[in-house]
Amino acid sequence: MNHAEIRRKLSAYLDNAVTKGEKAQIEAHLAQCGNCRGALADLERTVGHLKSLPEVEPPPWLADRIMAHVRDAAVPEPGLWRRLFLPLRVKLPIEALAVVFVCVTGYYLARMNASQAPLTTPIPAAREEAPVPSPAPVPQAQRQAPASAKPPSTAPRAPAAIPQAVPQQREGTGTYAPPPPKAPAPPSAPPAAAPTTVPSLPSYDTREPEERVEARRNAEREARRQMHDAYRQMMQKSRVPEEPRRSTDASGSSNAGAAREILSERPAPEAWDDRAAVRPNQGGALTLTRVEVTLRVGDPAGAVGPIEEAVARSGGTIVRRVYAEAGHLLMVRIEANKVSPLVGRLERIGTLRESPRAGAPGDGVVELSIGW
Protein backbone atom coordinates (compact mmCIF):
# COMPACT_ATOMS: atom_id res chain seq x y z
CA MET A 1 0.00 0.00 0.00
CA ASN A 2 1.23 3.45 -0.78
CA HIS A 3 0.98 6.54 1.36
CA ALA A 4 -2.54 7.57 0.18
CA GLU A 5 -3.93 4.10 0.73
CA ILE A 6 -2.44 4.00 4.19
CA ARG A 7 -4.11 7.35 4.99
CA ARG A 8 -7.49 5.99 3.86
CA LYS A 9 -7.08 2.92 6.09
CA LEU A 10 -6.24 4.93 9.21
CA SER A 11 -9.89 5.35 10.20
CA ALA A 12 -10.56 1.62 10.06
CA TYR A 13 -7.19 0.96 11.73
CA LEU A 14 -8.31 3.15 14.60
CA ASP A 15 -11.41 0.97 15.05
CA ASN A 16 -9.36 -2.19 14.65
CA ALA A 17 -11.43 -3.04 11.56
CA VAL A 18 -8.55 -4.04 9.27
CA THR A 19 -7.06 -7.41 8.52
CA LYS A 20 -3.87 -8.57 10.14
CA GLY A 21 -1.90 -8.04 6.93
CA GLU A 22 -3.25 -4.52 6.52
CA LYS A 23 -2.51 -3.80 10.17
CA ALA A 24 1.12 -4.89 9.76
CA GLN A 25 1.55 -2.78 6.63
CA ILE A 26 0.00 0.27 8.29
CA GLU A 27 2.17 -0.06 11.40
CA ALA A 28 5.31 -0.48 9.25
CA HIS A 29 4.39 2.67 7.30
CA LEU A 30 3.59 4.62 10.46
CA ALA A 31 7.04 3.79 11.83
CA GLN A 32 8.57 5.54 8.80
CA CYS A 33 6.05 8.34 7.99
CA GLY A 34 5.70 11.22 10.43
CA ASN A 35 2.82 12.81 8.49
CA CYS A 36 0.74 9.66 8.79
CA ARG A 37 1.52 9.47 12.49
CA GLY A 38 0.32 13.04 12.88
CA ALA A 39 -2.82 12.31 10.87
CA LEU A 40 -3.58 9.29 13.04
CA ALA A 41 -3.11 11.36 16.18
CA ASP A 42 -5.51 14.05 14.86
CA LEU A 43 -8.01 11.37 13.98
CA GLU A 44 -7.80 9.90 17.48
CA ARG A 45 -8.34 13.32 19.05
CA THR A 46 -11.29 14.03 16.77
CA VAL A 47 -12.96 10.76 17.66
CA GLY A 48 -12.25 11.47 21.29
CA HIS A 49 -13.97 14.85 21.01
CA LEU A 50 -16.93 13.21 19.30
CA LYS A 51 -17.23 10.61 22.03
CA SER A 52 -17.12 13.35 24.62
CA LEU A 53 -20.28 14.92 23.27
CA PRO A 54 -22.85 14.69 26.04
CA GLU A 55 -26.05 12.79 25.49
CA VAL A 56 -29.37 14.61 25.61
CA GLU A 57 -32.04 13.47 28.02
CA PRO A 58 -35.51 12.69 26.73
CA PRO A 59 -38.34 14.84 28.05
CA PRO A 60 -40.30 13.13 30.84
CA TRP A 61 -43.51 13.07 28.82
CA LEU A 62 -42.00 11.36 25.79
CA ALA A 63 -42.66 7.78 26.88
CA ASP A 64 -46.24 8.60 27.91
CA ARG A 65 -46.93 10.33 24.64
CA ILE A 66 -45.49 7.44 22.69
CA MET A 67 -47.67 5.00 24.62
CA ALA A 68 -50.74 7.18 24.07
CA HIS A 69 -50.13 7.07 20.31
CA VAL A 70 -49.50 3.37 20.46
CA ARG A 71 -52.78 2.77 22.30
CA ASP A 72 -54.60 4.82 19.66
CA ALA A 73 -52.95 2.75 16.97
CA ALA A 74 -53.89 -0.44 18.83
CA VAL A 75 -57.62 0.35 18.57
CA PRO A 76 -58.85 -1.09 15.29
CA GLU A 77 -60.49 1.35 12.91
CA PRO A 78 -64.27 1.02 12.79
CA GLY A 79 -65.75 -0.63 9.76
CA LEU A 80 -67.45 1.17 6.92
CA TRP A 81 -70.91 0.42 8.32
CA ARG A 82 -70.01 1.91 11.70
CA ARG A 83 -68.43 4.98 10.15
CA LEU A 84 -71.46 5.60 7.94
CA PHE A 85 -74.32 4.99 10.35
CA LEU A 86 -73.06 5.16 13.93
CA PRO A 87 -74.25 6.81 16.08
CA LEU A 88 -77.62 6.09 14.56
CA ARG A 89 -79.50 8.84 16.35
CA VAL A 90 -77.23 11.48 14.83
CA LYS A 91 -76.33 10.22 11.40
CA LEU A 92 -79.52 8.47 10.39
CA PRO A 93 -81.77 11.59 10.45
CA ILE A 94 -79.14 13.57 8.57
CA GLU A 95 -78.82 10.91 5.92
CA ALA A 96 -82.61 10.55 5.64
CA LEU A 97 -82.95 14.30 5.15
CA ALA A 98 -80.26 14.23 2.52
CA VAL A 99 -82.06 11.46 0.63
CA VAL A 100 -85.36 13.36 0.75
CA PHE A 101 -83.66 16.53 -0.43
CA VAL A 102 -82.06 14.74 -3.35
CA CYS A 103 -85.37 13.12 -4.34
CA VAL A 104 -87.34 16.40 -4.16
CA THR A 105 -84.70 18.26 -6.11
CA GLY A 106 -84.61 15.58 -8.76
CA TYR A 107 -88.41 15.59 -9.00
CA TYR A 108 -88.60 19.34 -9.51
CA LEU A 109 -85.80 19.29 -12.01
CA ALA A 110 -87.64 16.63 -13.98
CA ARG A 111 -90.85 18.68 -13.83
CA MET A 112 -89.09 21.80 -15.03
CA ASN A 113 -87.49 20.01 -17.93
CA ALA A 114 -90.79 18.35 -18.86
CA SER A 115 -92.63 21.69 -18.93
CA GLN A 116 -90.07 23.13 -21.31
CA ALA A 117 -90.21 20.22 -23.70
CA PRO A 118 -93.33 21.30 -25.69
CA LEU A 119 -91.80 24.70 -26.32
CA THR A 120 -88.92 23.20 -28.18
CA THR A 121 -90.64 20.49 -30.18
CA PRO A 122 -93.24 20.91 -32.89
CA ILE A 123 -96.78 20.04 -31.88
CA PRO A 124 -97.81 16.75 -33.39
CA ALA A 125 -101.34 18.03 -33.95
CA ALA A 126 -102.51 15.85 -36.79
CA ARG A 127 -100.49 12.76 -35.99
CA GLU A 128 -103.27 11.40 -33.86
CA GLU A 129 -105.39 10.97 -36.92
CA ALA A 130 -105.48 7.68 -38.69
CA PRO A 131 -102.65 7.36 -41.18
CA VAL A 132 -104.05 7.80 -44.64
CA PRO A 133 -102.03 7.83 -47.83
CA SER A 134 -101.78 11.35 -49.06
CA PRO A 135 -103.37 11.02 -52.49
CA ALA A 136 -106.36 9.12 -51.12
CA PRO A 137 -109.56 11.12 -50.60
CA VAL A 138 -110.49 11.79 -47.01
CA PRO A 139 -114.06 11.03 -46.03
CA GLN A 140 -116.22 13.77 -44.67
CA ALA A 141 -116.81 11.90 -41.45
CA GLN A 142 -113.23 12.49 -40.47
CA ARG A 143 -114.05 16.09 -39.91
CA GLN A 144 -116.02 15.16 -36.83
CA ALA A 145 -113.05 13.68 -35.09
CA PRO A 146 -113.32 13.00 -31.38
CA ALA A 147 -112.20 15.69 -29.02
CA SER A 148 -109.36 13.55 -27.83
CA ALA A 149 -107.77 13.77 -31.24
CA LYS A 150 -107.62 17.51 -31.12
CA PRO A 151 -104.29 19.23 -30.85
CA PRO A 152 -103.06 20.43 -27.46
CA SER A 153 -104.09 23.72 -25.97
CA THR A 154 -101.11 25.52 -27.43
CA ALA A 155 -103.05 25.70 -30.69
CA PRO A 156 -106.48 26.81 -29.48
CA ARG A 157 -109.47 26.25 -31.64
CA ALA A 158 -111.71 29.09 -30.46
CA PRO A 159 -110.65 32.72 -30.23
CA ALA A 160 -111.72 32.73 -26.57
CA ALA A 161 -108.95 30.31 -25.83
CA ILE A 162 -106.28 32.75 -26.93
CA PRO A 163 -104.15 33.75 -23.99
CA GLN A 164 -105.08 37.11 -22.49
CA ALA A 165 -101.47 38.17 -22.47
CA VAL A 166 -101.63 38.74 -26.20
CA PRO A 167 -104.59 41.06 -26.73
CA GLN A 168 -103.19 42.58 -29.88
CA GLN A 169 -103.87 39.39 -31.73
CA ARG A 170 -107.60 39.95 -31.41
CA GLU A 171 -107.53 43.22 -33.25
CA GLY A 172 -107.24 41.58 -36.60
CA THR A 173 -109.95 39.05 -35.96
CA GLY A 174 -112.61 40.85 -38.01
CA THR A 175 -110.42 41.94 -40.83
CA TYR A 176 -110.88 39.57 -43.68
CA ALA A 177 -108.39 39.62 -46.43
CA PRO A 178 -110.05 39.87 -49.79
CA PRO A 179 -109.94 36.67 -51.69
CA PRO A 180 -107.65 36.70 -54.66
CA PRO A 181 -109.17 36.97 -58.08
CA LYS A 182 -110.09 33.80 -59.71
CA ALA A 183 -107.36 32.48 -61.84
CA PRO A 184 -107.81 30.60 -65.06
CA ALA A 185 -107.71 26.89 -64.66
CA PRO A 186 -104.38 25.47 -65.66
CA PRO A 187 -104.09 22.20 -67.45
CA SER A 188 -104.53 20.52 -64.14
CA ALA A 189 -102.82 17.27 -63.65
CA PRO A 190 -104.08 15.05 -60.87
CA PRO A 191 -102.72 16.05 -57.48
CA ALA A 192 -99.33 14.63 -56.96
CA ALA A 193 -97.99 13.36 -53.75
CA ALA A 194 -96.78 15.85 -51.23
CA PRO A 195 -93.17 16.83 -51.68
CA THR A 196 -90.83 14.90 -49.55
CA THR A 197 -88.60 17.85 -48.93
CA VAL A 198 -89.15 18.98 -45.36
CA PRO A 199 -87.98 22.53 -44.81
CA SER A 200 -85.90 23.29 -41.79
CA LEU A 201 -87.93 25.24 -39.31
CA PRO A 202 -86.89 28.80 -38.56
CA SER A 203 -85.44 29.55 -35.17
CA TYR A 204 -87.65 30.67 -32.32
CA ASP A 205 -88.34 34.32 -31.80
CA THR A 206 -87.05 35.28 -28.38
CA ARG A 207 -88.60 38.74 -28.30
CA GLU A 208 -91.31 39.86 -25.91
CA PRO A 209 -94.91 38.88 -26.85
CA GLU A 210 -95.99 42.46 -27.55
CA GLU A 211 -93.05 43.05 -29.83
CA ARG A 212 -93.60 39.73 -31.47
CA VAL A 213 -97.28 40.41 -32.24
CA GLU A 214 -96.56 43.85 -33.56
CA ALA A 215 -93.79 42.49 -35.70
CA ARG A 216 -96.12 39.82 -36.93
CA ARG A 217 -98.68 42.34 -38.08
CA ASN A 218 -96.01 44.15 -39.98
CA ALA A 219 -94.79 40.89 -41.30
CA GLU A 220 -98.19 39.85 -42.54
CA ARG A 221 -98.19 42.76 -44.89
CA GLU A 222 -94.71 41.81 -45.94
CA ALA A 223 -95.81 38.24 -46.44
CA ARG A 224 -98.65 39.29 -48.68
CA ARG A 225 -96.29 41.34 -50.71
CA GLN A 226 -93.95 38.39 -50.94
CA MET A 227 -96.85 36.19 -51.93
CA HIS A 228 -97.66 38.44 -54.87
CA ASP A 229 -94.00 38.56 -55.77
CA ALA A 230 -93.96 34.83 -55.66
CA TYR A 231 -96.92 34.69 -58.03
CA ARG A 232 -95.11 36.89 -60.44
CA GLN A 233 -92.08 34.66 -60.25
CA MET A 234 -94.31 31.66 -60.82
CA MET A 235 -95.63 33.31 -63.90
CA GLN A 236 -92.11 33.80 -65.15
CA LYS A 237 -91.29 30.20 -64.36
CA SER A 238 -94.31 29.03 -66.25
CA ARG A 239 -92.86 30.67 -69.32
CA VAL A 240 -89.63 28.72 -68.82
CA PRO A 241 -90.78 25.14 -68.39
CA GLU A 242 -87.22 23.77 -68.69
CA GLU A 243 -86.62 24.68 -65.04
CA PRO A 244 -88.68 22.29 -63.02
CA ARG A 245 -87.29 23.40 -59.69
CA ARG A 246 -86.09 26.76 -58.55
CA SER A 247 -85.48 28.19 -55.14
CA THR A 248 -85.33 31.91 -54.71
CA ASP A 249 -84.90 34.13 -51.77
CA ALA A 250 -87.69 36.64 -51.73
CA SER A 251 -85.85 39.40 -49.95
CA GLY A 252 -82.28 38.47 -50.69
CA SER A 253 -81.40 38.64 -47.03
CA SER A 254 -80.97 35.77 -44.63
CA ASN A 255 -81.99 37.63 -41.47
CA ALA A 256 -84.93 39.98 -41.03
CA GLY A 257 -87.64 39.44 -43.60
CA ALA A 258 -85.79 36.58 -45.15
CA ALA A 259 -88.19 34.19 -46.78
CA ARG A 260 -87.52 30.65 -47.63
CA GLU A 261 -89.21 29.39 -50.67
CA ILE A 262 -89.38 25.78 -51.55
CA LEU A 263 -90.97 24.58 -54.72
CA SER A 264 -92.31 21.13 -55.13
CA GLU A 265 -90.64 18.85 -57.56
CA ARG A 266 -93.67 18.88 -59.74
CA PRO A 267 -93.34 21.29 -62.66
CA ALA A 268 -94.87 24.65 -62.10
CA PRO A 269 -98.38 25.15 -63.41
CA GLU A 270 -98.48 26.42 -66.87
CA ALA A 271 -100.74 29.37 -66.22
CA TRP A 272 -100.85 31.29 -63.02
CA ASP A 273 -102.21 34.73 -63.30
CA ASP A 274 -103.06 37.04 -60.50
CA ARG A 275 -105.39 38.97 -62.70
CA ALA A 276 -107.41 36.24 -64.27
CA ALA A 277 -109.62 34.33 -61.84
CA VAL A 278 -110.64 31.39 -63.95
CA ARG A 279 -109.18 30.13 -67.14
CA PRO A 280 -110.18 26.97 -68.88
CA ASN A 281 -107.53 24.41 -69.37
CA GLN A 282 -106.77 22.54 -72.51
CA GLY A 283 -109.65 20.17 -72.04
CA GLY A 284 -111.89 22.90 -70.72
CA ALA A 285 -113.28 20.63 -67.97
CA LEU A 286 -111.64 21.97 -64.88
CA THR A 287 -111.47 25.43 -63.40
CA LEU A 288 -109.05 26.87 -60.90
CA THR A 289 -110.52 28.82 -58.02
CA ARG A 290 -108.35 30.73 -55.61
CA VAL A 291 -109.28 30.69 -51.97
CA GLU A 292 -107.40 32.41 -49.18
CA VAL A 293 -107.38 31.11 -45.66
CA THR A 294 -105.68 32.88 -42.79
CA LEU A 295 -104.97 30.98 -39.65
CA ARG A 296 -104.10 32.25 -36.23
CA VAL A 297 -101.82 29.86 -34.38
CA GLY A 298 -99.93 30.21 -31.17
CA ASP A 299 -96.73 28.75 -32.53
CA PRO A 300 -96.30 29.54 -36.24
CA ALA A 301 -93.11 27.55 -36.57
CA GLY A 302 -94.52 24.57 -34.80
CA ALA A 303 -97.67 24.64 -36.92
CA VAL A 304 -95.77 24.07 -40.16
CA GLY A 305 -95.65 20.32 -39.75
CA PRO A 306 -99.30 19.82 -38.75
CA ILE A 307 -100.59 22.06 -41.54
CA GLU A 308 -98.57 20.30 -44.21
CA GLU A 309 -99.69 16.97 -42.84
CA ALA A 310 -103.32 18.12 -42.91
CA VAL A 311 -102.92 19.17 -46.52
CA ALA A 312 -101.41 15.84 -47.42
CA ARG A 313 -104.14 13.91 -45.66
CA SER A 314 -106.81 15.92 -47.38
CA GLY A 315 -105.41 15.01 -50.77
CA GLY A 316 -103.99 18.43 -51.51
CA THR A 317 -100.76 19.17 -53.26
CA ILE A 318 -98.38 21.75 -51.99
CA VAL A 319 -97.15 23.78 -54.88
CA ARG A 320 -95.34 26.48 -53.00
CA ARG A 321 -94.01 27.25 -49.58
CA VAL A 322 -92.99 30.65 -48.32
CA TYR A 323 -91.70 30.42 -44.77
CA ALA A 324 -90.43 33.68 -43.40
CA GLU A 325 -89.96 35.07 -39.95
CA ALA A 326 -92.73 37.53 -40.65
CA GLY A 327 -95.25 34.91 -41.69
CA HIS A 328 -95.85 31.62 -43.41
CA LEU A 329 -97.64 30.99 -46.63
CA LEU A 330 -98.56 27.69 -48.19
CA MET A 331 -100.01 27.39 -51.67
CA VAL A 332 -102.04 24.25 -52.03
CA ARG A 333 -103.85 22.84 -55.01
CA ILE A 334 -106.76 20.70 -54.01
CA GLU A 335 -110.00 19.48 -55.45
CA ALA A 336 -112.96 21.66 -54.53
CA ASN A 337 -114.84 18.91 -52.74
CA LYS A 338 -111.86 18.33 -50.44
CA VAL A 339 -111.58 21.90 -49.28
CA SER A 340 -114.04 21.44 -46.46
CA PRO A 341 -112.20 18.49 -44.87
CA LEU A 342 -108.98 20.43 -45.14
CA VAL A 343 -110.53 23.48 -43.50
CA GLY A 344 -111.82 21.25 -40.75
CA ARG A 345 -108.34 19.96 -40.10
CA LEU A 346 -106.94 23.45 -40.15
CA GLU A 347 -109.48 24.51 -37.54
CA ARG A 348 -108.01 21.95 -35.21
CA ILE A 349 -104.56 23.42 -35.65
CA GLY A 350 -105.44 27.09 -35.32
CA THR A 351 -108.22 29.64 -35.46
CA LEU A 352 -109.57 30.70 -38.81
CA ARG A 353 -109.68 34.44 -39.25
CA GLU A 354 -112.29 34.14 -41.95
CA SER A 355 -114.30 31.43 -43.54
CA PRO A 356 -112.87 30.57 -46.91
CA ARG A 357 -114.92 31.34 -49.90
CA ALA A 358 -114.70 28.45 -52.19
CA GLY A 359 -115.89 28.92 -55.69
CA ALA A 360 -117.85 26.28 -57.49
CA PRO A 361 -117.80 23.68 -54.73
CA GLY A 362 -117.73 20.13 -55.81
CA ASP A 363 -116.18 20.78 -59.14
CA GLY A 364 -112.81 21.91 -60.34
CA VAL A 365 -109.53 22.48 -58.63
CA VAL A 366 -109.06 25.02 -55.91
CA GLU A 367 -105.87 26.87 -55.30
CA LEU A 368 -105.83 27.37 -51.57
CA SER A 369 -103.58 29.96 -50.02
CA ILE A 370 -103.02 29.18 -46.35
CA GLY A 371 -101.35 31.94 -44.43
CA TRP A 372 -100.48 31.99 -40.72
Added chain:
Amino acid sequence: MAALSNYMRHANTDDDAALVASWRGGELSSFEALVRRHQKRMLNIAFRITGDYEDACEVVQDAFVAAYRGIDSFRGASRFATWLTSITVNLSRNRLQQLQAKRRNESFFLDGPAGEDCPSPREPASAAPSALERLERLDLHEKLRGCIGALAAEFREAMVLRDLQDFSYDEMCAILRVRQGTVKSRLFRAREMVKDCLKRAVGEL
Protein backbone atom coordinates in the same frame (compact mmCIF):
# COMPACT_ATOMS: atom_id res chain seq x y z
CA MET B 1 -19.02 6.33 30.33
CA ALA B 2 -19.27 4.96 26.82
CA ALA B 3 -17.91 1.60 27.92
CA LEU B 4 -20.40 1.42 30.74
CA SER B 5 -23.31 2.23 28.51
CA ASN B 6 -22.00 -0.31 26.02
CA TYR B 7 -21.96 -2.95 28.71
CA MET B 8 -25.48 -2.03 29.75
CA ARG B 9 -26.68 -2.28 26.18
CA HIS B 10 -25.31 -5.76 25.70
CA ALA B 11 -26.70 -6.81 29.06
CA ASN B 12 -30.10 -5.63 27.96
CA THR B 13 -30.06 -7.56 24.70
CA ASP B 14 -31.49 -10.71 26.19
CA ASP B 15 -34.07 -8.71 28.07
CA ASP B 16 -35.12 -7.10 24.78
CA ALA B 17 -35.80 -10.49 23.21
CA ALA B 18 -37.96 -11.50 26.16
CA LEU B 19 -39.87 -8.23 26.11
CA VAL B 20 -40.44 -8.51 22.37
CA ALA B 21 -41.77 -12.02 22.81
CA SER B 22 -44.11 -10.85 25.54
CA TRP B 23 -45.20 -7.90 23.42
CA ARG B 24 -45.97 -10.20 20.52
CA GLY B 25 -48.21 -12.08 22.92
CA GLY B 26 -50.27 -8.93 23.41
CA GLU B 27 -48.68 -7.52 26.51
CA LEU B 28 -48.63 -3.77 25.99
CA SER B 29 -46.61 -3.17 29.14
CA SER B 30 -43.72 -5.06 27.57
CA PHE B 31 -43.69 -2.61 24.73
CA GLU B 32 -43.79 0.25 27.21
CA ALA B 33 -40.73 -1.22 28.92
CA LEU B 34 -38.94 -1.29 25.57
CA VAL B 35 -39.90 2.33 25.00
CA ARG B 36 -38.54 3.46 28.34
CA ARG B 37 -35.35 1.46 27.78
CA HIS B 38 -34.52 2.71 24.28
CA GLN B 39 -36.08 6.15 24.08
CA LYS B 40 -32.93 7.97 25.20
CA ARG B 41 -30.67 6.25 22.71
CA MET B 42 -33.11 6.74 19.88
CA LEU B 43 -33.55 10.38 20.86
CA ASN B 44 -29.79 10.98 20.79
CA ILE B 45 -29.47 9.36 17.37
CA ALA B 46 -32.34 11.42 16.01
CA PHE B 47 -31.04 14.58 17.67
CA ARG B 48 -27.53 14.22 16.24
CA ILE B 49 -28.86 13.48 12.77
CA THR B 50 -31.58 16.11 12.60
CA GLY B 51 -29.80 18.64 14.82
CA ASP B 52 -33.14 19.70 16.30
CA TYR B 53 -34.39 18.51 19.67
CA GLU B 54 -38.08 19.03 19.01
CA ASP B 55 -37.93 17.25 15.70
CA ALA B 56 -35.96 14.48 17.35
CA CYS B 57 -38.75 14.01 19.89
CA GLU B 58 -41.29 13.64 17.10
CA VAL B 59 -39.03 11.29 15.19
CA VAL B 60 -38.64 9.03 18.20
CA GLN B 61 -42.36 9.04 18.79
CA ASP B 62 -43.03 8.13 15.15
CA ALA B 63 -40.33 5.47 15.25
CA PHE B 64 -41.88 3.67 18.22
CA VAL B 65 -45.37 3.86 16.71
CA ALA B 66 -43.99 2.49 13.44
CA ALA B 67 -42.23 -0.28 15.31
CA TYR B 68 -45.45 -1.16 17.12
CA ARG B 69 -47.38 -1.34 13.85
CA GLY B 70 -44.60 -3.19 12.02
CA ILE B 71 -43.64 -5.73 14.62
CA ASP B 72 -44.61 -8.48 12.17
CA SER B 73 -41.70 -7.44 9.93
CA PHE B 74 -39.21 -7.96 12.79
CA ARG B 75 -38.08 -11.54 12.41
CA GLY B 76 -35.48 -11.52 15.16
CA ALA B 77 -32.50 -11.95 12.84
CA SER B 78 -30.92 -8.88 14.38
CA ARG B 79 -31.19 -7.27 17.76
CA PHE B 80 -34.31 -5.30 18.53
CA ALA B 81 -32.15 -2.21 19.11
CA THR B 82 -30.65 -2.54 15.63
CA TRP B 83 -34.06 -2.90 14.04
CA LEU B 84 -35.42 0.05 16.00
CA THR B 85 -32.36 2.14 15.17
CA SER B 86 -32.86 1.41 11.48
CA ILE B 87 -36.38 2.83 11.72
CA THR B 88 -35.16 5.86 13.65
CA VAL B 89 -32.34 6.60 11.21
CA ASN B 90 -34.71 6.41 8.25
CA LEU B 91 -37.22 8.73 9.87
CA SER B 92 -34.44 11.09 10.95
CA ARG B 93 -33.10 11.19 7.41
CA ASN B 94 -36.55 12.05 6.08
CA ARG B 95 -37.00 14.73 8.71
CA LEU B 96 -33.56 16.17 7.94
CA GLN B 97 -34.46 16.47 4.27
CA GLN B 98 -37.66 18.29 5.21
CA LEU B 99 -35.74 20.61 7.51
CA GLN B 100 -33.13 21.37 4.87
CA ALA B 101 -35.84 22.15 2.35
CA LYS B 102 -37.54 24.37 4.91
CA ARG B 103 -34.34 26.20 5.76
CA ARG B 104 -33.74 26.98 2.14
CA ASN B 105 -36.91 29.04 2.16
CA GLU B 106 -36.70 30.54 5.61
CA SER B 107 -34.14 32.58 7.37
CA PHE B 108 -31.85 30.74 9.71
CA PHE B 109 -32.05 31.64 13.39
CA LEU B 110 -28.79 31.41 15.28
CA ASP B 111 -30.59 31.09 18.59
CA GLY B 112 -31.62 27.57 17.73
CA PRO B 113 -34.94 25.87 18.32
CA ALA B 114 -36.89 26.26 21.50
CA GLY B 115 -40.38 24.85 21.71
CA GLU B 116 -42.96 24.75 24.45
CA ASP B 117 -43.23 21.01 24.60
CA CYS B 118 -39.61 20.29 23.91
CA PRO B 119 -37.28 22.37 25.98
CA SER B 120 -33.68 22.86 25.00
CA PRO B 121 -31.56 19.77 25.40
CA ARG B 122 -30.19 19.53 28.84
CA GLU B 123 -26.59 18.63 28.35
CA PRO B 124 -25.32 17.60 31.76
CA ALA B 125 -22.18 19.24 32.92
CA SER B 126 -19.24 16.96 32.89
CA ALA B 127 -17.06 16.25 35.85
CA ALA B 128 -14.70 19.07 34.89
CA PRO B 129 -14.13 21.13 37.97
CA SER B 130 -13.08 24.35 36.36
CA ALA B 131 -15.71 26.80 35.11
CA LEU B 132 -13.28 28.03 32.45
CA GLU B 133 -12.66 24.48 31.28
CA ARG B 134 -16.44 23.93 31.17
CA LEU B 135 -16.87 27.00 29.02
CA GLU B 136 -14.07 25.86 26.70
CA ARG B 137 -15.67 22.43 26.37
CA LEU B 138 -19.04 23.95 25.79
CA ASP B 139 -17.55 26.07 23.09
CA LEU B 140 -15.83 23.00 21.62
CA HIS B 141 -19.08 21.03 21.71
CA GLU B 142 -20.96 23.82 19.95
CA LYS B 143 -18.35 23.90 17.24
CA LEU B 144 -18.40 20.14 17.04
CA ARG B 145 -22.17 20.25 16.62
CA GLY B 146 -21.73 22.79 13.84
CA CYS B 147 -19.18 20.58 12.12
CA ILE B 148 -21.48 17.54 12.33
CA GLY B 149 -24.31 19.64 11.02
CA ALA B 150 -22.21 20.59 8.02
CA LEU B 151 -21.86 16.94 7.00
CA ALA B 152 -24.06 15.34 4.40
CA ALA B 153 -26.69 13.00 5.81
CA GLU B 154 -24.93 9.77 4.82
CA PHE B 155 -21.66 10.79 6.52
CA ARG B 156 -23.49 12.15 9.53
CA GLU B 157 -25.37 8.88 10.01
CA ALA B 158 -22.16 6.83 9.86
CA MET B 159 -20.38 9.06 12.37
CA VAL B 160 -23.31 9.17 14.79
CA LEU B 161 -23.75 5.42 14.77
CA ARG B 162 -20.06 4.61 15.20
CA ASP B 163 -18.44 7.41 17.22
CA LEU B 164 -21.44 8.47 19.32
CA GLN B 165 -23.40 5.25 19.73
CA ASP B 166 -20.66 2.60 19.41
CA PHE B 167 -22.44 0.40 16.91
CA SER B 168 -20.20 -2.19 15.34
CA TYR B 169 -19.44 -2.18 11.61
CA ASP B 170 -21.73 -5.16 11.10
CA GLU B 171 -24.60 -3.48 12.90
CA MET B 172 -24.02 -0.34 10.87
CA CYS B 173 -24.23 -2.43 7.69
CA ALA B 174 -27.58 -3.78 8.88
CA ILE B 175 -28.91 -0.37 9.93
CA LEU B 176 -27.76 1.56 6.86
CA ARG B 177 -28.23 -1.40 4.49
CA VAL B 178 -24.85 -0.89 2.83
CA ARG B 179 -21.71 -2.97 2.54
CA GLN B 180 -18.88 -2.77 5.04
CA GLY B 181 -16.55 -1.10 2.54
CA THR B 182 -19.11 1.65 2.12
CA VAL B 183 -19.39 2.03 5.87
CA LYS B 184 -15.59 2.34 6.21
CA SER B 185 -15.37 4.81 3.38
CA ARG B 186 -18.17 6.99 4.74
CA LEU B 187 -16.72 6.90 8.23
CA PHE B 188 -13.22 7.83 7.02
CA ARG B 189 -14.50 10.78 5.02
CA ALA B 190 -16.75 11.93 7.85
CA ARG B 191 -13.91 11.89 10.37
CA GLU B 192 -11.57 13.70 7.99
CA MET B 193 -14.13 16.43 7.34
CA VAL B 194 -14.87 16.93 11.03
CA LYS B 195 -11.14 16.98 11.78
CA ASP B 196 -10.52 19.67 9.20
CA CYS B 197 -13.57 21.58 10.39
CA LEU B 198 -12.40 21.51 14.00
CA LYS B 199 -8.90 22.57 13.01
CA ARG B 200 -10.30 25.58 11.23
CA ALA B 201 -12.57 26.35 14.18
CA VAL B 202 -10.26 25.94 17.18
CA GLY B 203 -6.79 25.70 15.68
CA GLU B 204 -5.00 22.84 17.40
CA LEU B 205 -7.00 19.75 18.21
